[in-house]
Amino acid sequence: MDGLMFQAVTGGVIALLLSTIAYFLKLLVQDLRQMGKELGKLKEVVVRLQTEQALVKSLLQKADLVNKSRKSRPCA
8 A cells, every 4th residue: 555655646746747847848839939920020120120221321322422522513
């Protein structure tokens, strides 16, 4: 009877530990999925910002060329 009681308690403890591990693994998988979604959003924002930066850079270069051409013209 003593061996049977020990096995029952040991089995219960192991089951409790395994269920705790399974719960934390479930949370980990959920966090990884959420992080993947957030990473996708972040990539979209970075691409959008790079596009806007290129646009602003081209506009500034055009404005700089216009200002240089105005300064190089002789006044009549």
